[in-house]
Amino acid sequence: MNISSDSEYLKNLGQLVIDQLIAYRSRSMTGADKVLELKPFHELDNKLGLDKFVQQQPISVQEFQQFLDLYLHNSMHIHHPRNIGHQLAPSRFPTVLADMIVSAMNNGSGLYEMGPSASVVExxxxxxxxxxxxxxxxxxxxxxxxxxxxxxxxxxxxxxAARNLASPSTWKYGCNEQQVILTSAESHFSISRAAGILGIGCDNVITIASDDTGKLLVDDLSKAITKLQDSDKKIVAVVANACTTSSGVYDDLVAIAEVCNKNKIWMHVDGAHGASAILSEKYSHLLSGIELADSVTWDAHKMLQTTSVCAGALFKRSKNIDAAFTGSAPYLSLDEDCDYPNQMRRTIECTKPAIGLKLYLTLALLGEGEVASIIENLYQKALGFYDIINTRDEFECLCKPESNIICFRIAGKCRDEQKAIRNRLIQKDGFYITETEVNGDHYFRLTVMNEATSSSDISTLLDLIIGYGDLGGNNDLID
Amino acid sequence: MNISSDSEYLKNLGQLVIDQLIAYRSRSMTGADKVLELKPFHELDNKLGLDKFVQQQPISVQEFQQFLDLYLHNSMHIHHPRNIGHQLAPSRFPTVLADMIVSAMNNGSGLYEMGPSASVVExxxxxxxxxxxxxxxxxxxxxxxxxxxxxxxxxxxxxxAARNLASPSTWKYGCNEQQVILTSAESHFSISRAAGILGIGCDNVITIASDDTGKLLVDDLSKAITKLQDSDKKIVAVVANACTTSSGVYDDLVAIAEVCNKNKIWMHVDGAHGASAILSEKYSHLLSGIELADSVTWDAHKMLQTTSVCAGALFKRSKNIDAAFTGSAPYLSLDEDCDYPNQMRRTIECTKPAIGLKLYLTLALLGEGEVASIIENLYQKALGFYDIINTRDEFECLCKPESNIICFRIAGKCRDEQKAIRNRLIQKDGFYITETEVNGDHYFRLTVMNEATSSSDISTLLDLIIGYGDLGGNNDLID
Known part of the structure; x- marks a missing residue:
């Protein structure tokens, strides 16, 4: 059989995938099964039996169904109401449609001519x-x-870009001076990783103290800058969080901007998660001052409801983005005026898929207002869940949530006990939550990404945790 | 209307997208229309009218059809037989199915628990x-x-990884010594860009001379290394091409490996395009010596027939990949032995989509033999097209192709004239080809990615070029 030409076979496979995906999604949303059937890697490896299908191709429709069943069952069920774990949006219809179009077209978005429509949409x-x-x-x-x-x-x-502008010779000749980045300890690991990659060195990310909730202490930032100005270290940027990945709190962008502006330092806002709150009248105040930054990171695949990945690297001044990967090359600033904008100059990626369509169709089909109301609803839900947790004596919340992220812990429990409880919640009870550390303390961490997650899910979660908590230091929990 | 709950509306949109995509693909494959309807950016921007759809949401099914028609029509028609441009595979059924599954699931592949099936597949x-x-x-x-x-x-x-191993303090403390990378001038721009990003400096990519076709001259490599050994510059890596992006020729990997091995220098093979030839008995000799490298780049979205993007960063020794983003951290080498391998430690990306499924389903549904025969067929086709071009006196070929990339030019024509001709071929005649420079000379460049491209397409292309060539230095060609 030549699968490229056997249209009956293709039709059957296509229909099977669509039917299975729709059924999978519906079932997940009802809260059936566990969010995550977490088998050990080698067990799942054996179960999926990937070699078999490759050796016996073309795989029959029945075999394919068997593979797909296993694949779906052993995935993270992101639409499940008890998935309160990572910051990924449960895929919605518009972004899935966009992904189908992007896949079938396989256009690029780096060069205008490799994807004209894709470029206009981006x-x-x-x-x-x-x-x-x-x-x-x-x-x-x-x-x-x-x-x-x-x-x-x-x-x-x-x-x-900030590094190349602070030390213009770096792009061509390499890092010749000691460069530093300033940010709070609660910053995402990608900041210190970026410093490692960029040749700045991850030890040259200077940690500014934060308050108990994870907000950068602006006075400490000022003091650190003053101290550095007497040294031979070059400050590349200050990175502010909006919001922090760990605890979901927003740095004071206005105050940080004032410090950066006074000292003529690049201000970058990592708004990967929290920049989306700017759509909500109720929560946009959290982003006050973001317009004073020099650059902003804003992910669409978190709160803007697209599938992963789709993130904006946004620059207040066009000429500065052209410094990101080319040092200072004046002729590149023409880009904005030219008719065929080639984004390849501004991105690490060369083959760059047409990811803009995900967000465009989400806004076109759901509507901007609906997206704003989803964000508001999820932030609001988190406040409600916080109230439930906070009224129970057995728990301590890190703080009143500012976003849809809630950190809490069992009073008096150690890190290992909490880790063991989390494992049980996932493996046995079918919840999925994450954990984090803030200022050295260990917390359970909920991210409310799903409008279907209810107060009763949270109450059940708390009851289960208390149940395990009663077991105290019982070591068989730590598996 | 609440689009999330109006299942009739969703069904209609879904059906519309599937029908349109199938019709679009079939039409493209017949060679109807131009590969690329290249309107100026602002004209297409006005035509697509993206604001309108966002303001009037929810968009009606008819409006959506109107948008989709325009979007598809104004894209690069990658399945068109006269698309002989970039190195992107015309999307095939298995990889499109994979993309649908990945999109509907929205699982990650960075942490095992964020996508168990996805991690096993990766x-x-x-x-x-x-x-x-x-x-x-x-x-x-x-x-x-x-x-x-x-x-x-x-x-x-x-x-x-190579940089962190050559200069172990770099990851933590930044680049403190002058580092260099050696490669031929025909290397992909991402090598010099990588040097810029990594703080090595793109001027510290030392260009080794290549022969007329773009193959690195190994004697010159040896001489350059000897010279550098007397300097205080640290050699991070030698990058060999398999094949070059510009002309599609393979560096002599065995000879380069011998030089690297003798001098204890990291050897990286950029096999983004050409590593796939290793599947073909007929062409695998081109990759002789690849196993002697320390690391290899191999894209699946070029010759392995997946949609973009899916690329392997492959390391001969597991412990070395752990140096890529963490300097030398001995505890990370446990990763290979542990049951839950977390790829996040090894990748720039944090949210990393489940891209492995594209290649897995391509191999499972098409079969490894079929993928090998597609590659062989495209390489073979290029040789046939070369023969057609080479027998015509008006053209000069750079060399007999070693891959599916062919470079040729009109004898005696200048760069601007050839550029103008290319524009006409795209805008007026509906072909899509690219252009390149090898050793300072300008060439038309064909990449044969589509089994539907025929000898008669190539003959027509040549006739058209000769027709334009007759116009000589006529300036109105240069538009």
């Missing part, structure tokens, strides 16, 4: 983001940006 | 690639790798 999406931040060209800025495969790449893009 | 795909290179664990290596969002990222991953 430009629209970037302009929409810039506009939300307050960087529309009509207020005197010529802002710009690029879509990247994730927030880490957007952070690297911004910090590469 | 491991399978990596092992399959390692095996093809000759790095299976049973011959004494403990090889490893990670899938990245593209070959550029894989090159950065490999060169970051």
């Amino acid at each position: 430009r629209w999406v970037i302009n929409w983001m810039l506009n939300k931040i307050g960087w529309s060209s009509d207020i005197g800025y010529q802002a710009s940006g690029v879509l990247c495969s994730g927030g880490t790449m957007a952070n690297i893009t911004a910090l590469s | 491991r399978w795909v990596i092992n399959w690639m390692l095996n093809k290179i000759g790095w299976s664990s049973d011959i004494g290596y403990q090889a490893s790798g990670v899938l990245c969002s593209g070959g550029t990222m894989a090159n950065i991953t490999a060169l970051s």
